[in-house]
Amino acid sequence: MKIRIKRTYFIEQLNDVLKAISPRTALPILNGIKLEATEETLVLTGSDSEISIEITIPTEVNNETVLEIESSGSVVLSARFFTDVIKKLSGDFVELDTNAQFLTHIRAGKSNFNLSGNDPNQYPLLPEVNNESSIIIPSSVLKTIINETNFAVSPSETRPVLTGVNWQFLDNEIKFTATDSHRLALRKLTDKPNSVEISNAIIPGKALGELNKIIDDKEDDVEVNFSQNQVLFKYGNMRFISRLLEGNYPDTSRLFPENYETKLTVNNSEFLHAIDRVSLLAREGGNNAIKMTIENGKVELSSNSPEIGNVEEDVNIGGLEGESLQISFNSKYMMDALRAVPDEEVAIEFFGTMKPFTIQSSNSYDVIQLILPIRTY
Amino acid sequence: MKIRIKRTYFIEQLNDVLKAISPRTALPILNGIKLEATEETLVLTGSDSEISIEITIPTEVNNETVLEIESSGSVVLSARFFTDVIKKLSGDFVELDTNAQFLTHIRAGKSNFNLSGNDPNQYPLLPEVNNESSIIIPSSVLKTIINETNFAVSPSETRPVLTGVNWQFLDNEIKFTATDSHRLALRKLTDKPNSVEISNAIIPGKALGELNKIIDDKEDDVEVNFSQNQVLFKYGNMRFISRLLEGNYPDTSRLFPENYETKLTVNNSEFLHAIDRVSLLAREGGNNAIKMTIENGKVELSSNSPEIGNVEEDVNIGGLEGESLQISFNSKYMMDALRAVPDEEVAIEFFGTMKPFTIQSSNSYDVIQLILPIRTY
Numbered sequence: 239m240k241i242r243i244k245r246t247y248f249i250e251q252l253n254d255v256l257k258a259i260s261p262r263t264a265l266p267i268l269n270g271i272k273l274e275a276t277e278e279t280l281v282l283t284g285s286d287s288e289i290s291i292e293i294t295i296p297t298e299v300n301n302e303t304v305l306e307i308e309s310s311g312s313v314v315l316s317a318r319f320f321t322d323v324i325k326k327l328s329g330d331f332v333e334l335d336t337n338a339q340f341l342t343h344i345r346a347g348k349s350n351f352n353l354s355g356n357d358p359n360q361y362p363l364l365p366e367v368n369n370e371s372s373i374i375i376p377s378s379v380l381k382t383i384i385n386e387t388n389f390a391v392s393p394s395e396t397r398p399v400l401t402g403v404n405w406q407f408l409d410n411e412i413k414f415t416a417t418d419s420h421r422l423a424l425r426k427l428t429d430k431p432n433s434v435e436i437s438n439a440i441i442p443g444k445a446l447g448e449l450n451k452i453i454d455d456k457e458d459d460v461e462v463n464f465s466q467n468q469v470l471f472k473y474g475n476m477r478f479i480s481r482l483l484e485g486n487y488p489d490t491s492r493l494f495p496e497n498y499e500t501k502l503t504v505n506n507s508e509f510l511h512a513i514d515r516v517s518l519l520a521r522e523g524g525n526n527a528i529k530m531t532i533e534n535g536k537v538e539l540s541s542n543s544p545e546i547g548n549v550e551e552d553v554n555i556g557g558l559e560g561e562s563l564q565i566s567f568n569s570k571y572m573m574d575a576l577r578a579v580p581d582e583e584v585a586i587e588f589f590g591t592m593k594p595f596t597i598q599s600s601n602s603y604d605v606i607q608l609i610l611p612i613r614t615y
Numbered sequence: 616m617k618i619r620i621k622r623t624y625f626i627e628q629l630n631d632v633l634k635a636i637s638p639r640t641a642l643p644i645l646n647g648i649k650l651e652a653t654e655e656t657l658v659l660t661g662s663d664s665e666i667s668i669e670i671t672i673p674t675e676v677n678n679e680t681v682l683e684i685e686s687s688g689s690v691v692l693s694a695r696f697f698t699d700v701i702k703k704l705s706g707d708f709v710e711l712d713t714n715a716q717f718l719t720h721i722r723a724g725k726s727n728f729n730l731s732g733n734d735p736n737q738y739p740l741l742p743e744v745n746n747e748s749s750i751i752i753p754s755s756v757l758k759t760i761i762n763e764t765n766f767a768v769s770p771s772e773t774r775p776v777l778t779g780v781n782w783q784f785l786d787n788e789i790k791f792t793a794t795d796s797h798r799l800a801l802r803k804l805t806d807k808p809n810s811v812e813i814s815n816a817i818i819p820g821k822a823l824g825e826l827n828k829i830i831d832d833k834e835d836d837v838e839v840n841f842s843q844n845q846v847l848f849k850y851g852n853m854r855f856i857s858r859l860l861e862g863n864y865p866d867t868s869r870l871f872p873e874n875y876e877t878k879l880t881v882n883n884s885e886f887l888h889a890i891d892r893v894s895l896l897a898r899e900g901g902n903n904a905i906k907m908t909i910e911n912g913k914v915e916l917s918s919n920s921p922e923i924g925n926v927e928e929d930v931n932i933g934g935l936e937g938e939s940l941q942i943s944f945n946s947k948y949m950m951d952a953l954r955a956v957p958d959e960e961v962a963i964e965f966f967g968t969m970k971p972f973t974i975q976s977s978n979s980y981d982v983i984q985l986i987l988p989i990r991t992y
Contacts (some may be wrong), residue, residue, distance in 0.1 A: 319899060326892045341924070348931070349892050350626065353924040455647070513701045515726050522696060546696065547730040554725070 239275045239311025239336040242296060243295070244304040245327060245346065251282055251293050252321045254476065257448045259317045260286035265362070267314060271321075272361045273334070274312035280305055283364065284317060290364045290447050291452075291466070292477040313340045314356040325350055364479060367470035371435045372463040373412075377453040377473060380460050383414050384450045384607045386425050386578045391443035392418035404442040404487040415490055416443065421571040422490060422594075422608040423578060439464050440487055445480035452476065493594060498587035500532055503557035503600060506584045510576045512551050514540050517569035520550045526570050527612045532563040532588075541569075556583060565591050566614040572597075575607035616688030616713040620672070621681040622704060622723065628659055628670050629698045631853065634825045636694045637663035642739070644691060648698075649738045650711070651689035657682055660741065661694060666822050667741045668829075669854040688946045690732040741856060744847035748812045749840040750789075754830040754850065756804070757837050760791050761827045763802050763955045763982045768820035769795035781864040792867055793820065795902055798948040799867055799971075799985040800955060810818045813912040816841050817864055822857035829853065870971060870985060875964035877909055880934035880977060883961045887953045891927050894946035895916050896926045903947050904989045909940040909965075918946075933960060942968050943991040949974075952984035 255271055263269060263286055272283040272462060280295040297305045313336040324332060328347035335343040340355035354363075384403075392400035397419075406413040414425040453473055462473040464482075471478040513528070520528045520541040528541045537553040565588060576584065581599035588595045597607040632648055640646060640663055649660040657672040674682045674816040689893075690713045701709060705724035712720040717732035761780075769777035774796075783790040830837060830850055838849040841859075848855040890905070897905045897918040904916045913931040942965060953961065958976035965972045974984040 316923070319895070322895055323892070326888070326895060328888065348889070348929040350928070351896070351924060351926045354922065460900065511703070511705065512725070515700070516697070518699055518703060519728070545731065546693070547728060549726065549728045551727070552725040 239273070239312060239334065240308040241275050241280060242306040242308070242331050242333050243280065244302075245324060245330060245332050247304045248295075248332065249325055251295055251591055252324060254452050255282045255284040255291050256317060256321060257451060258284040258291040258340070258478075263320070265562050266363075267360050268357055269317060270293070270314035270361070271317040272312065272358055274358065275310045277307065278311055280307070283361070284571050285362070285364065287362070288442065288481050289448060290477075290479040292479075294475045294477075296475070310505065311336055313342055314358050314361050315342060315353055315481055320353065323353070335556065365465075365468045365481075367463050367465045367468045367479060369461075369463045369470075371420050371433070371465070372461055373434055374459050375427075375459055376456075377458045377460050378455050378490050381450055381453060381455055382580070383425050383427065386580070387414050387416040387423040388443050388446050389574050389578060390416040390418060390421055390423040390607075393418045394418070399440055399483050399485040399487050401444075402442045402483040403446060404438055404440050404517055406438045406487075407434045407436065415487070417488075417490060419494055419597040420568065420610050421575065422493060423575070423605070424490075424608070426603075427604045428604075434464060436464055439469060440483040440485070440489060441469055442480060442483055445478075446521070449480075452478070494596070494606075495589040495593055497589075498560060499590055500560035500563045500588040501558070502532065502537060502555065502586045502588070504553060504584060504586070505556060506576055506579060506582050508554055509584070510573060512539055512553055513569050513572050513576070516549050517573070518590045519546060520569050522546050525612070526568045527566050527614065528569045528572075529564065529566045529614070532558070532561075534562075558586075563588055563591065565595070565614045567595075567609055568612060571609045575609060578607060579605060616650070616690060617662070617685040617713065617771060618657060618989060619685070619708050619826060620657065621679075622701065622707060622709050624676065624681045625672075625709065626698070626702055628672055629694075629701060631829050632659045632661040632668050632670055633698060634828060635661040635663055635668040635855075637665045638695070640664070644733055644737050644739075645875035647691035647733055647738070648694040649689065649735055651735065652684050652687045652862040654684060656686055657684070660738070662739065662741065664739070664907060665819065665858050666825060667856040669856075671852045672853075673852070677857040688713055689717055689735040691738050692719060692730055692732050697730065700730070710803050742842075742845045742858075742953050744840050744842045744845045744856060746840045746847075748810070748842070750811055751836050751838055752804075753833075754835045754837050755832050758827055758830060758832055759957070760802050760804065761823045763957070764791050764793040764800040765820050765823050765827070766951050766955060767793040767795060767798055767800040767984075771795070776817055776860050776862040776864050778821075779819045779860040780823060781815055781817050783815045783864075784811045784813065790860055792864070794865075794867060797869060797945065797987050798952065800952070800982070801867075801985070802982045803980075805981075811841060813841055815864060816846060817860035817862070818846055819857060819860055822855075826855055826857075829855070831843045867991060871973070871983075872966040872970055874966075875937060875956070876967055877940045877965040878935070879909065879914060879932065879961070879965070881930060881961060881965045882933060883941050883953055883959050885931055889916055889930055890949050890953070891948050893926050893928050894950070896920050896923060899923050902989070903945045904943050904991065905946045905949075906941065906943045906991070909935070909938075911939075911982050937965075940965055940968065942972070944972075944986055945989060948986045952986060956982060957986060 274281045282293045332346040342355045344351040365553045404415045412427040416423045463470040516528045516539045531538045539551045542548040583600040585600045651658045659670045709723040719730045719732045721728040729753045782793045789804040793800045840847040893905045908915045916928045919925040952974045960977040962977045
């Protein structure tokens with residue numbers, strides 16, 4: 239393999255592929271990045287065996303030559319080290335020349351590196367994902383969906399299905415659910431013609447987090463293909479593959495109560511700051527619990543930690559209906575939920591001291607956040 | 616104590632005082648910040664028993680009221696937590712009201728915090744430093760001196776004096792020396808009328824590092840006072856006190872050789888980038904060693920790590936005189952030294968393969984960096 243490639247463009251692509259590569263992999267070759275030059279393209283592949291990313295670099299981008307291929311071939315090079323070298327080189331273009339023993343000569347400016355490479359035949363094959371069952375989502379919408387749900391997946395492997403976001407395909411709607419069993423985020427995508435033949439797929443939160451770092455907040459289409467146990471996202475010149483989580487996702491529909499007892503409307507960022515202040519003490523106290531008291535048309539947040547002190551904060555109210563209430567909740571969950579509601583005005587509906595409560599935009603019902611209260615007595 | 620203070624201004628002062636406070640202190644009260652309101656000022660004190668910072672806040676700054684004192688008094692409050700609270704509050708001003716049990720009521724906007732405080736009489740007294748033996752240095756010059764030397768102090772407590780910078784007071788000159796015994800930084804401040812009665816003082820590198828974060832790159836005067844075992848820096852409304860290191864600083868004057876065998880002149884940032892590239896491989900190899908070969912009017916950097924590969928880089932030469940040379944050195948020390956020479960053109964003088972070499976500006980001899988080579992055979 240002998241190629242010449244535009245350095246700045248190459249660095250961008252390498253940075254994306256790196257997102258699939260974990261420093262703690264069981265298979266040493268997966269510390270590497272696979273480079274494969276054909277007659278017309280250079281394909282970069284990175285994988286940690288759960289997530290795989292494949293990027294195909296053409297010879298021209300926007301009518302500008304980014305890649306010249308003198309001879310085809312392939313090699314696996316230490317991903318992070320190779321990327322560091324390319325980043326620190328000088329010059330606009332960098333030359334790569336791999337010999338039969340996979341020793342790769344890198345030349346740019348006045349620098350000459352020789353890096354030991356590995357046999358690409360030892361690199362595992364990526365899983366096949368057919369494109370029979372697929373949907374198209376604009377990248378900006380996909381980013382929003384991830385931002386509104388992914389934070390709520392469980393960090394614990396105790397119930398593996400909860401570490402993923404459940405994509406549920408209904409007739410004219412897709413529902414995205416994430417829960418760690420203490421709080422839940424639900425996003426709906428409506429009016430989506432459904433060409434998917436499966437009823438649901440559980441995508442690991444970690445994969446969605448990495449995907450979110452790569453895709454742009456634009457209207458570019460992302461094609462999502464599902465197979466039995468893999469999902470493939472096609473985005474521009476990238477193929478992003480993740481395994482799906484196996485198992486049954488819990489039925490969370492029964493969690494949502496009807497007919498609130500108390501409804502509070504607040505300004506999102508003002509309320510977030512108030513929670514943030516009160517949570518300072520709640521955090522020092524150890525359990526993040528803060529108390530909300532709704533009484534006589536007033537809303538007060540408070541927290542108390544015997545050794546440190548206490549705090550009380552009056553909440554600016556946009557609207558208030560229904561019963562008086564005392565409820566305690568985890569302030570971190572509340573802040574996560576408020577950040578995930580994309581609106582300046584939010585409605586919080588309570589169903590009693592011991593029941594889950596919901597947070598959503600006053601204007602849209604596309605996304606709903608649910609939090610279980612903390613029992614304080 | 617009952618006061619009202621401008622929040623943004625208060626936060627700046629608290630951030631400075633925090634630099635003296637260590638989360639790992641043996642004396643629990645030193646986790647706190649002491650606030651002491653007199654009739655006209657509020658004095659903030661923080662200390663980790665090695666460094667102490669005292670800031671005096673007046674009632675007016677630039678004809679603007681920043682502090683109103685209703686009643687004097689004092690209290691010690693948990694430094695980090697109190698600062699976090701002040702930062703997250705809303706409103707321009709914050710009110711502090713401490714009762715006889717040191718419970719402190721903090722009010723701003725719609726928030727009311729009550730924090731447990733401690734008895735200020737339990738707070739240790741700061742060391743006394745008389746102002747008989749003092750010098751004045753502009754803050755910008757002091758910053759430069761610290762930047763040019765402090766990186767070279769030893770991180771190891773094996774020889775405690777080497778963890779500090781030696782300030783040596785000669786007749787018309789002050790010499791600042793830092794060394795970890797593998798490399799050395801020497802800065803001279805000339806034409807400085809000497810009113811200091813001691814011959815030298817070893818100031819801990821850690822203290823100088825924290826001081827450097829507080830003082831601005833301006834022409835404001837810093838008054839430096841020395842007593843037997845303390846140094847006091849007075850800067851604006853701040854008093855910064857550090858203990859001095861005890862013991863004899865080694866005589867490093869014999870380290871500097873005369874009459875170079877080889878002299879190389881290079882562009883500082885170009886050379887720094889070249890070293891940085893070659894060091895990539897040197898770092899992976901483990902010992903940071905890179906080799907420099909000067910031969911036939913050419914200069915080459917190289918590094919070799921059997922498992923990973925090798926690198927060679929031609930150096931752009933500004934000027935070259937003297938003998939051929941092969942020398943190995945620690946690339947990190949070279950990069951530190953180059954960053955600490957404030958000039959685009961640097962002269963590197965070599966005295967043979969096994970002798971220390973020096974790096975300095977081509978134009979000024981105020982600062983000289985010295986590095987011991989690595990024996991590679």
